[in-house]
Amino acid sequence: MERKQSLFVSNPWLRYGLYLLLLLPLMLGREATPANELRYLAIADEALRDGHFWCFFLDGAAYADKPPLYLWIVMLLRRIIGFHCLPVIELFSLIPALLTLRVMDRTFGSSLQWPVRITAELSLMSAAWFLGSAIVLRMDMLMTLFLTLALETAWKILRGECTTRRKWLFGLYLFLAVFSKGPVGLLLPLTGTLVWMAATGRLREAGKLWGWRTWVALAVPCLIWWGCAWAEGGRAYMDNLLVHQTVDRAVNAFHHKRPFWYYLYSIWYAMAPAALICLPTLIWGAFRRIRLQEEERFLLIVSGAFFVLMSLVSSKLEIYMLPIFGPVIYGSFAVLQSLRDTEGCRRSAENLRRTAFWASCVILAAAAIAGCFFIDTVNSLPG
Numbered sequence: 001m002e003r004k005q006s007l008f009v010s011n012p013w014l015r016y017g018l019y020l021l022l023l024l025p026l027m028l029g030r031e032a033t034p035a036n037e038l039r040y041l042a043i044a045d046e047a048l049r050d051g052h053f054w055c056f057f058l059d060g061a062a063y064a065d066k067p068p069l070y071l072w073i074v075m076l077l078r079r080i081i082g083f084h085c086l087p088v089i090e091l092f093s094l095i096p097a098l099l100t101l102r103v104m105d106r107t108f109g110s111s112l113q114w115p116v117r118i119t120a121e122l123s124l125m126s127a128a129w130f131l132g133s134a135i136v137l138r139m140d141m142l143m144t145l146f147l148t149l150a151l152e153t154a155w156k157i158l159r160g161e162c163t164t165r166r167k168w169l170f171g172l173y174l175f176l177a178v179f180s181k182g183p184v185g186l187l188l189p190l191t192g193t194l195v196w197m198a199a200t201g202r203l204r205e206a207g208k209l210w211g212w213r214t215w216v217a218l219a220v221p222c223l224i225w226w227g228c229a230w231a232e233g234g235r236a237y238m239d240n241l242l243v244h245q246t247v248d249r250a251v252n253a254f255h256h257k258r259p260f261w262y263y264l265y266s267i268w269y270a271m272a273p274a275a276l277i278c279l280p281t282l283i284w285g286a287f288r289r290i291r292l293q294e295e296e297r298f299l300l301i302v303s304g305a306f307f308v309l310m311s312l313v314s315s316k317l318e319i320y321m322l323p324i325f326g327p328v329i330y331g332s333f334a335v336l337q338s339l340r341d342t343e344g345c346r347r348s349a350e351n352l353r354r355t356a357f358w359a360s361c362v363i364l365a366a367a368a369i370a371g372c373f374f375i376d377t378v379n380s381l382p383g
Contacts, residue, residue, distance in 0.1 A: 012105060012121075016098045019125055022364050023094065025371025027087045027135055031379045037137040040066075041084050044074040054225070055233035062233070064241040068225070069179045070139035090135050096145035097134035101125060103145075104326045107152045108295060112330075112337055119353050120333040122360035123274040129318055130271075130325050131367065140319050143181035147323045149173045150189045155298055157209050158193070158202070170209065171217025178218075179225065184310075186218075188323050191309050192302030199301055200294075258316035263307060270318035271325055273363060277356040278332035285335035288342065296334040299327035 032038050043056050043063055056063045056071060073092050078084055101121055109117045124130060133141045150173035153166050170189075177185025190210075197203045230238050268275045282300070285292075292300075303324040310320055339349035370378055 012102060015118075015121070016101065019098065019364070020094065022368040023135055023371070025375070026367055026378065027090045027094070027371070029371055029375035029378075030086065030090075030135065032084075032086055032137065040071065040074060040137055044071055044078060044084075047071065048075055048078060052232065054228040054231075055237050062237050062240050064237060066139060067179045067182055069176070070142055074137075086137070089137055093136060093138065093141045094134050096141045097125075097130065100141070100145050100148045100326060103148045103152050104330055107155065108299060108327075108330045111293060111295070112333060113340075115357075116333050116337045116340070116353060119357045119360070120330050122364070123277070123333070123356050124326055124329045126360035126363040127271045127274045127325050127329070128269065129322055131363065133319060133322060138319070139180045140322050143177050143185050144323045144326075146173045146177035146180060147185060147188050148326060150177060151192075151302065151327070154189060154193050154209055155295060158197075158205065158298075159294070162208050164213065167209075167211060167213040168217050171214040174214070174218045175221045178222065184320065187309060188302070188306045192305045195305035196298055196301045200297075257314055260311045262316045263311050263318075263321060266316075266318045267307075267321060270321060271328070273359040274325075274329050274332075274356065277336075277352055277359075278329055281332045281336050281339070281352065285339060288339065288345065290335050290338045290342070292331075292334055292338065296331050299331040299334075303327040303331065 032041065039058065043058050046057055046059075047053070050057070054068060056066070056068070070092070074084070074089060077089055081088065101124060104124065105117070105121055109120060112120060125134075133144075150170060153170045153173060157166050157170065174186055174189060179185075193209055194203070194206065197206055226238065226242070229241060268279070271278070306324050307321070310316070333353075336349055336353055339345040340353070342349075
């Protein structure tokens, strides 16, 4: 039995292959939802038909809501395959999801004991909006991957592994996050890392992370993108892209306007079932004054700063919290591990871990069963 556990733990690609198999029935049988997915496919078709590459339109009206990267992927697959093959396009959500698991595990999960480490991974994979985003046609999981890579790189730079290559990579990951989803791709690393440095008295080290190489790697591709969009779409499109879709959404949203407390309750179901274990664990750990390692404090402070910032933004959707699911879950399980090692808390903490483990297994199994036997019901759900 121990050898099987060791093989499963030491080779994460076996686990990722299992996740793929469990989700494959849903991916093969699911139909595109008209609200978002069919709209993205129509935008890609219109761009291919009219020869647009940097600017996008839907039925002739400018669609500057989303940057080009994900739509380029849809367009490329349409050219290669000859039609929109939903399961293939879904891979560009599932593969980023699995790579996000990998980055979190190798950098922030390595200090966890293997039962806690596996449970943290399963909890992230089975979290409602993470699991859903892994198989739908959206750019959010792609942005989450780049943001996770940016946080990993930022942490390595801040803890002393500061190389020229990492500084360029950090800026590149930021650009790719922005190029996937928009300005929110910059807000998480910028706000989170500066708050963490201020909280730990290291604000003078901001230049290590936010030096000229980072800004050049971010700014130059952005200027190329904006310049090409200007040449193709003109000033009106640029006003839509840089003002209407950024400032207006942040200050007085025209879509998805919510009160500032919206995420205080929506996070419970968006990150379920993990939230039902992780958030109470954080409260329990705070009351017990659990001391965390520096990397775990980094995860939780960065997540908290982003949560507060996005709560102040006018436009709100549950999926906007997706990039901090990994940091919150792994930070919470680090607290749970400390509680498991604390006299008087061991049994309760281990029971919580087991509950999280089996709840995650049930969710993933239910996804496979739904794909195999209830796919018509899934396709009839509003979307």
